[in-house]
Amino acid sequence: MLRRFHHVFFGFAFLLGGGCASISGPGPEPSDADAATLNYELGSRYMLQGHFDVALEKLNKALSFNDSFPEAHNAIALLYEQTGQETLAEHHYRRAIELDADFIRAKLNYAQFLCTHGKPTEGEKQFLAVATGSPVDSADVYEAYTGAAVCALAIPDRKQADAYLRKALELKPNDASLLYRLADLSYGEGEYLKARAFLQRYHASAGYSPESLWLGISIEEKLGDSPLRRQYTQMLLSDFADSDAARRVRTK
Secondary structure (H helix, E strand, O other), rough: OOOOOOOOOOHHHHOOOOHHHHHHHHOOHHHHHHHHHHHHHHHHHHHHHOOOHHHHHHHHHHHHHHOHHHHHHHHHHHHHOOOOOOHHHHHHHHHHHHHHHHHHHHHHHHHEEEEHOOHHHHHHHHHHHHHOOOOOOOHHHHHHHHHHHHHHHHOOHHHHHHHHHHHHHHOOOOOHHHHHHHHHHHHHHOOHHHEEEEEEEHHHHHOHHHHHHHHHHHHHHHHHOHHHHHHHHHHHHHOOOOOOHHHHHHHH
């Protein structure tokens, strides 16, 4: 039932750790550091636009001017990851972190890379290092625990994934995505009353969707033929009649 629980792959602007600065016009001959920054900004912008070949050219040029530029290493690692060049991606993630031990964005990106490229145990450790080494109320801790949950599921260790999601929920008690994931995970673990409670909190926070109603129907079937099951079914068939979930209900 965990088919709906996927780690959201963040947009490049977020993964890069900030927006690109404006690029100035003609002026004095730039220093190597200035030229590296200019090419990094251009490369990041081209990457955001999906022009990966030009982005790669600019990011490589940035590193040719300044190989000790952690943001450029992080950016080119993302680009290599996106284009399936895993060895190069890992090299540049490691280089970014080596250059700046406090570069949390690169650490989170590297942890996600490990988790989604066959090394979930290592990814989990990297996420936990960020979670335990950052201010408890920071967005980095929330992201680290949700990432660690995805790694735990890939191991697989569903109970540990549940524990990480609950830690993230402590930071954002009304986060609809977390509530849904916990409902789905609890259902998969056979903890149907917990699944019901999390799903009801999700509905209170985010409203209804075809998939949430389908999950609700599935949960209520395990708990018996309840009025809530009939309510979910009616809502699905009337409000989302053209959805795949409604078609699944009609063919059961």
